[in-house]
Amino acid sequence: MGSANGLTNGRGGHPLFSFGVITDVQYADIPNGHSFLGVPRFYRHSMLVLQRAVKSWNNNKNLNFAIHFGDIVDGKCPKDQSLNAVKKVVGEFENFKGPVYHMIGNHCLYNLPRDKLLPLLKIPNLDGSRAYYEFSPAPGYRFVLLDGYDISAIGWPHDHPKTLEALKFLRERNPNSDKNSPNGLEGLDRRFLMFNGAVGEEQMEWLDSVLRDATNMKQKVVVCCHLPLDPGASSQEPLLWNYDEVMDVIHRYDCVKVCLAGHDHEGGHSIDSHGIHHRVLEAALECPPGTDAFGYIEVYDNMLSLVGTDRMKSTNIHFNPY
Ligand SMILES: Nc1ccn([C@@H]2O[C@H](COP(=O)(O)O)[C@@H](O)[C@H]2O)c(=O)n1
Numbered sequence: 001m002g003s004a005n006g007l008t009n010g011r012g013g014h015p016l017f018s019f020g021v022i023t024d025v026q027y028a029d030i031p032n033g034h035s036f037l038g039v040p041r042f043y044r045h046s047m048l049v050l051q052r053a054v055k056s057w058n059n060n061k062n063l064n065f066a067i068h069f070g071d072i073v074d075g076k077c078p079k080d081q082s083l084n085a086v087k088k089v090v091g092e093f094e095n096f097k098g099p100v101y102h103m104i105g106n107h108c109l110y111n112l113p114r115d116k117l118l119p120l121l122k123i124p125n126l127d128g129s130r131a132y133y134e135f136s137p138a139p140g141y142r143f144v145l146l147d148g149y150d151i152s153a154i155g156w157p158h159d160h161p162k163t164l165e166a167l168k169f170l171r172e173r174n175p176n177s178d179k180n181s182p183n184g185l186e187g188l189d190r191r192f193l194m195f196n197g198a199v200g201e202e203q204m205e206w207l208d209s210v211l212r213d214a215t216n217m218k219q220k221v222v223v224c225c226h227l228p229l230d231p232g233a234s235s236q237e238p239l240l241w242n243y244d245e246v247m248d249v250i251h252r253y254d255c256v257k258v259c260l261a262g263h264d265h266e267g268g269h270s271i272d273s274h275g276i277h278h279r280v281l282e283a284a285l286e287c288p289p290g291t292d293a294f295g296y297i298e299v300y301d302n303m304l305s306l307v308g309t310d311r312m313k314s315t316n317i318h319f320n321p322y
Pocket residue numbers: 034035036037178180181182195237
């Protein structure tokens with residue numbers, strides 16, 4: 001089904017392009033465990049989920065690329081195994097017959113500092129440390145991958161200005177001695193935890209310039225970030241510290257149609273006050289043996305169709321194409 005402007009609409013027609021999605025593989029060669037809140041985590045089985053995802057993506061034959069939304073290995077991975085564990089998971093992704101785009105998550109940074117991590121994840125690394133980037137898989141679309149740990153107490157050297165800025169930020173907002181504890185914090189303030197982070201000023205300016213450029217080029221934008229950007233799609237604790245400032249930039253333009261994230265393992269979906277869809281994807285790590293959470297997204301001129309497998313819920317995301 002073709003539209004007046006020659007782009008493809010709908011499901012029922014051919015998508016413009018399609019891509020595979022999976023998040024929070026959080027692999028470690030350790031026995032099963034659970035989250036702080038008692039949700040079971042299957043550190044070895046998540047590798048099998050990834051292997052089944054790659055097999056399914058390759059069988060599909062129509063996928064142009066794949067995205068992993070961060071947390072490639074778990075923080076509980078023994079530190080002398082971190083490098084090999086990251087290489088092992090990256091190696092599984094490389095069995096996919098197409099490019100794979102990664103972003104960093106807190107668990108990646110518990111294992112390796114960002115200067116080691118970025119080359120392994122093949123994150124374009126212009127100044128040796130920045131982990132945000134963009135690409136355009138088709139003329140009418142642009143993907144923006146944000147670095148939610150730009151300002152963070154994890155991943156930078158201990159005396160780095162960004163570590164110090166993050167620690168000051170947390171001290172001012174979270175009175176607990178364990179800065180991962182939301183005890184006593186109310187409502188959205190419960191996101192001021194050490195396992196989250198923020199988008200810094202330079203990245204914010206970069207985001208603004210990319211969205212301005214996309215608007216001028218009449219491109220639609222999909223924003224990806226490990227950390228969720230909308231409270232309607234996520235519980236309060238996993239949100240990006242300055243999700244509101246990032247959304248203020250995004251809301252200045254009409255080009256962003258969808259924001260995709262990981263980190264909040266049970267997943268979620270919302271439509272914000274400006275009609276932007278937020279879809280937080282279900283985690284591979286929390287799939288009990290034999291179950292899966294991965295999918296692929298077909299992209300049209302006026303919608304994204306997430307075709308989920310098993311625990312990843314299928315979602316049709318309709319939007320105004322203009
Ligand atoms: N509601 C919560 C969630 C987490 N914490 C703290 O975060 C650490 C990491 O949590 P995981 O879900 O990855 O296990 C955990 O050790 C707690 O310190 C918390 O206090 N309250």
